[in-house]
Amino acid sequence: MIRTMPSLKLLLCSIGIMLIITFLVKYLYTQLIYFNSGLLIVILLTLFIDMEIVTYAFSTLSILVILYSLHFFTDIQDDELITQQVLAIVAVVITTVLVISIKRLYRSINKERKQLNALFQFNPLSVIIYNCEEEIVLVNPAAQRLFGYTEAEAKGLSIAKIIPERFHLEHGARVLEYRNAVPENNLGHDLDIFCRKKNGEEFPAVARLQAYYQKRECYIISFVEDITERRESEEKFIHQKEQLEKITHDVRRMNTELENKVAERTMILREALLELEKSQTELSEALNKEKELNEIKSRFVSMASHEFRTPLSAILSSAALISKYQLTDDQEKRDKHIRRIKGSVNHLNLLLEDFLNLGKLEEGRVFVQPEPFDVHEFVLDTFDEMKHTLKQGQHMELAYSGETLFTSDKRLLKNVLINLLSNAVKFSEENKMIQVTIENSGSKMALEVKDEGIGIAKEDMQYLFSTFYRAKNAVNIQGTGLGLHIVKRYINLLEGSISISSELNKGCTFNIELSTLFEAPVEEMQLGSVPT
Numbered sequence: 010m011i012r013t014m015p016s017l018k019l020l021l022c023s024i025g026i027m028l029i030i031t032f033l034v035k036y037l038y039t040q041l042i043y044f045n046s047g048l049l050i051v052i053l054l055t056l057f058i059d060m061e062i063v064t065y066a067f068s069t070l071s072i073l074v075i076l077y078s079l080h081f082f083t084d085i086q087d088d089e090l091i092t093q094q095v096l097a098i099v100a101v102v103i104t105t106v107l108v109i110s111i112k113r114l115y116r117s118i119n120k121e122r123k124q125l126n127a128l129f130q131f132n133p134l135s136v137i138i139y140n141c142e143e144e145i146v147l148v149n150p151a152a153q154r155l156f157g158y159t160e161a162e163a164k165g166l167s168i169a170k171i172i173p174e175r176f177h178l179e180h181g182a183r184v185l186e187y188r189n190a191v192p193e194n195n196l197g198h199d200l201d202i203f204c205r206k207k208n209g210e211e212f213p214a215v216a217r218l219q220a221y222y223q224k225r226e227c228y229i230i231s232f233v234e235d236i237t238e239r240r241e242s243e244e245k246f247i248h249q250k251e252q253l254e255k256i257t258h259d260v261r262r263m264n265t266e267l268e269n270k271v272a273e274r275t276m277i278l279r280e281a282l283l284e285l286e287k288s289q290t291e292l293s294e295a296l297n298k299e300k301e302l303n304e305i306k307s308r309f310v311s312m313a314s315h316e317f318r319t320p321l322s323a324i325l326s327s328a329a330l331i332s333k334y335q336l337t338d339d340q341e342k343r344d345k346h347i348r349r350i351k352g353s354v355n356h357l358n359l360l361l362e363d364f365l366n367l368g369k370l371e372e373g374r375v376f377v378q379p380e381p382f383d384v385h386e387f388v389l390d391t392f393d394e395m396k397h398t399l400k401q402g403q404h405m406e407l408a409y410s411g412e413t414l415f416t417s418d419k420r421l422l423k424n425v426l427i428n429l430l431s432n433a434v435k436f437s438e439e440n441k442m443i444q445v446t447i448e449n450s451g452s453k454m455a456l457e458v459k460d461e462g463i464g465i466a467k468e469d470m471q472y473l474f475s476t477f478y479r480a481k482n483a484v485n486i487q488g489t490g491l492g493l494h495i496v497k498r499y500i501n502l503l504e505g506s507i508s509i510s511s512e513l514n515k516g517c518t519f520n521i522e523l524s525t526l527f528e529a530p531v532e533e534m535q536l537g538s539v540p541t
């Protein structure tokens with residue numbers, strides 16, 4: 010309408026002329042109805058002028074003309090004429106309202122059309138509309154740019170030209186599907202295809218097809234998006250993802266290898282450390298043993314020099330004196346010295362006995378020979394053997410309770426008892442009592458040897474069972490420091506335990522706990538045992 014509208018000046022002139030002609034005709038022929046129709050034509054003509062004010066202006070002029078003609082150009086003042094003029098004014102007003110409404114309607118339609126046009130023209134998405142013969146009827150500038158066709162070239166072009174042959178079937182099926190679908194439900198679907206440009210170059214695209222009907226004719230509107238860059242970045246992304254996965258896999262593998270290596274090295278290191286610790290322990294054990302051996306050696310040397318020298322010099326001096334007593338009257342003196350020599354030899358004998366026993370223990374030649382024996386009788390016999398060693402006024406007492414018989418190695422137990430009793434005698438003064446207490450349940454036996462002697466200092470207690478050890482308060486009393494060591498080893502062989510409680514100058518108590526041993530078969534005993 011805008012395009013076909015004559016120029017504003019021309020229109021205004023025409024309408025003015027029309028109004029003047031109408032006015033003149035009315036002036037000359039007052040009774041003519043044409044006068045009013047002319048005014049209505051004038052208002053209708055303002056339809057071609059966009060501005061509403063023009064319509065209002067001519068409408069007002071028309072009403073003025075009608076009123077003016079009523080006063081000045083008519084002599085006859087009849088009712089019919091007045092009614093006619095009033096109707097004319099009503100017609101002018103209605104026409105004016107009609108013209109204004111049409112103008113407003115047109116303006117709004119025009120506005121919407123412009124917006125739709127802009128949407129089509131400036132849409133960055135390529136829009137192609139084609140009919141049911143698959144001929145393009147409309148393309149927007151974006152589509153023209155994408156495909157390389159001008160608007161004129163594109164119009165009437167078959168859609169098959171811009172879609173490669175391999176996609177024709179799929180595209181045709183989709184179009185058919187949309188055409189047969191109920192229009193309201195036809196929301197369109199993305200079609201992943203390749204498109205072809207005017208120069209033959211192909212590119213990946215996503216086409217969304219939508220069918221619609223206009224005057225019963227079907228049209229397909231296709232929104233085409235070039236996804237070359239998206240595809241490239243997708244491919245790039247996939248490639249990078251693959252590379253990342255490969256790197257991750259490599260890193261994980263390397264990590265595992267590293268972990269394994271570290272674990273392996275750690276194990277080797279740990280083993281080496283253990284080896285080192287072991288050899289260190291062995292070294293320190295060897296060192297300790299050597300130290301211990303040196304101590305034993307020095308203790309042995311001091312013991313031997315003392316314990317052997319005293320009886321030997323006694324024997325020597327007695328022998329020298331005996332040779333001087335040649336008279337018969339000297340017999341008593343000779344006997345005295347012979348007794349001294351015998352005593353010294355006995356002492357030396359006992360010393361050697363201890364060495365012999367220790368040697369056997371070290372060589373593992375001491376075997377246990379359990380046998381049932383009368384314990385009460387056994388202790389009294391031992392008392393009897395020890396009787397001659399008691400000092401003046403010393404006496405031994407036995408407190409016995411429980412069973413009579415007990416199964417153990419009698420010979421080893423005797424050695425133990427003799428050792429403890431001789432120590433009690435040796436380290437007690439004259440007139441002191443030595444108390445032996447025995448509780449025998451048959452399966453277990455508790456043996457206690459208690460004296461009222463010099464006792465043992467606290468600091469010496471822990472070393473008493475080691476070889477050649479002698480407490481400080483015992484250095485002037487004869488002894489080897491072997492007795493308790495042998496006792497402890499015998500008790501171990503008898504599967505028992507020994508403990509000491511003592512206070513300096515208040516005596517000593519030795520406690521032994523024994524369990525009954527099973528009697529070994531005679532053959533086995535003979536094979537495995539060597540008498541001590």
Ligand code: ADP
Nearest residue numbers: 432433436464479480483488489490491492493
């Ligand atoms: P020995 O009696 O030959 O010295 P032992 O091995 O029998 O050696 O005793 C070790 C040390 O234990 C003794 O030198 C002594 O110091 C201490 N001892 C053992 N029995 C007694 C005891 N009844 N009273 C005090 N001291 C004792």
